[in-house]
Amino acid sequence: MLKLQNIQKTFNPGTVNEKAALRGIDLELASGDFVTVLGSNGAGKSTLFGAIAGSFVVDTGAIWLDGENITSLPDFKRSKFIGRLFQDPLKGTAPSMTIEENLALAYLRASARRSPFSVVTSADRRDFREKLSMLDLGLEDRMDSPVGLLSGGQRQALTLLMATLVTPKLLLLDEHTAALDPATAEKVLALTRRIVAENHITCLMITHSIPSALSLGNRTIMMNSGKIVLELQGYDRANMTPEGLLRLFHDQGGSSDRVLFSTDVE
Numbered sequence: 001m002l003k004l005q006n007i008q009k010t011f012n013p014g015t016v017n018e019k020a021a022l023r024g025i026d027l028e029l030a031s032g033d034f035v036t037v038l039g040s041n042g043a044g045k046s047t048l049f050g051a052i053a054g055s056f057v058v059d060t061g062a063i064w065l066d067g068e069n070i071t072s073l074p075d076f077k078r079s080k081f082i083g084r085l086f087q088d089p090l091k092g093t094a095p096s097m098t099i100e101e102n103l104a105l106a107y108l109r110a111s112a113r114r115s116p117f118s119v120v121t122s123a124d125r126r127d128f129r130e131k132l133s134m135l136d137l138g139l140e141d142r143m144d145s146p147v148g149l150l151s152g153g154q155r156q157a158l159t160l161l162m163a164t165l166v167t168p169k170l171l172l173l174d175e176h177t178a179a180l181d182p183a184t185a186e187k188v189l190a191l192t193r194r195i196v197a198e199n200h201i202t203c204l205m206i207t208h209s210i211p212s213a214l215s216l217g218n219r220t221i222m223m224n225s226g227k228i229v230l231e232l233q234g235y236d237r238a239n240m241t242p243e244g245l246l247r248l249f250h251d252q253g254g255s256s257d258r259v260l261f262s263t264d265v266e
Contacts, residue, residue, distance in 0.1 A: 001202050002029040002170055007051055007061035021047040023226040025061070029170075034196055034203045034217030038210065038249070044226040045206045049172045052204075054078040066169050080110055083163030085156070085176040092159040095148030099139055099158065102147050103128045106162035131161060135191060153184030157191055164195050171196065173205040189216070210242035222249055 007025040012018050021044050029035060039045045051058050054075035063071045070078060085092060093102050104120040107128075125143075132140040135157050139150075147155060156176060163171060173192065177185035193216060196203050207213050213220050220237055222230040222245075229252040232240055 001031040001033070001066055002027070002052070003062075003064040004028070004052070005062045005064075007048075007063065008059045009047060009051060009056070010059060021226050022051060022058070025051075025226075025228060027221070027228060029202055029204070031202055032200045033219060034201075034205070035219040035221060036213040036217050037204060037206045037221055037223065038208070038213050038245075039206075039223035043223040045223055046174055047226075048223070049084070049174050049204070049206070052170070053082055053084055053172060081169040082172065083110075083168035083170070084172040085159055085163055085174060087175040087178045089152040089155040089159070089179060092162065093147045093155060096146055098144050098146055099132070099150075100125065100128060100143040102158065103132075103162060103165060107165050110166035110168070131165070132158075135161060151184075153180050153188060156180060156188050160188065160191060160195065164199060164201065167199045167201060169202065171201050171203040173203065175206050175208065178208065192216075210245055214240060214242065214245065220245075222252070224249070224252055 004025050004027040007022050008020075009022040010018060010020045023044075025044075025048060037045050037048075050056055052063060054070070054073060054077075058071065061071070062069060065081070094105070097105075100120075104124070107120065107124065129140045129143065132143070137154055137157055139154065139158065147158065150158065160176070176192070177188050180188060189212065192205070195201070203217065205216065207216075214232075214237065218237075219231065219233040221228050221232075230245075230248055232245070
């Protein structure tokens with residue numbers, strides 16, 4: 001479904017600020033895979049997501065999605081079938097526009113059956129309301145409220161819904177609960193688990209929580225210095241403990257910064 005072949009990216013080559021951010025990344029995801037991604041700051045996790053989403057052109061390698069080579073496809077075209085959430089709840093929505101207007105934009109952008117001149121119908125609005133009610137946040141009764149008035153958790157839940165309103169081929173979650181308080185983060189993670197499972201969405205999720213990395217999805221990869229240094233799935237993953245995974249990472253030369261790999265669930 002997703003195939004990365006020898007992906008390499010160096011920023012500021014030939015200068016004192018040269019940084020080899022991705023070093024020969026090879027990765028394959030089958031349809032419906034939910035892969036959690038661990039790694040210290042600077043390991044290349046967000047850069048990997050940027051390469052997949054088309055935020056920049058990779059130096060070498062190829063990116064295939066659902067049998068199509070998208071290596072040279074610009075980011076705005078990839079956004080029609082790749083959903084992405086960021087750590088900052090302020091990203092991904094237009095704060096001065098209403099909840100309904102944000103949902104309409106997401107729907108019209110991602111729907112392959114709509115033209116840029118399409119309008120949202122009353123049936124679409126009923127569908128928006130129904131899906132908002134599934135978030136259990138009361139947002140279905142605030143469809144005319146500007147998104148800028150929402151809390152961080154409400155906004156991140158809305159962004160998750162917007163990214164999956166039209167089921168994407170791939171969903172990228174870049175520490176999407178890290179900026180939330182623990183209770184809200186737990187609720188957004190529960191929503192994530194349900195939405196991904198119900199829609200059979202292929203997903204990559206960056207996290208700094210080992211328990212979340214081992215409990216969510218079916219595969220875990222760990223990055224260090226721009227490389228994938230560990231991968232767990234099946235029996236090995238099911239029987240791995242947070243302490244054991246942290247030891248494996250240290251054995252690969254990884255360092256624990258920023259309260260990295262918290263043993264508390266996000």
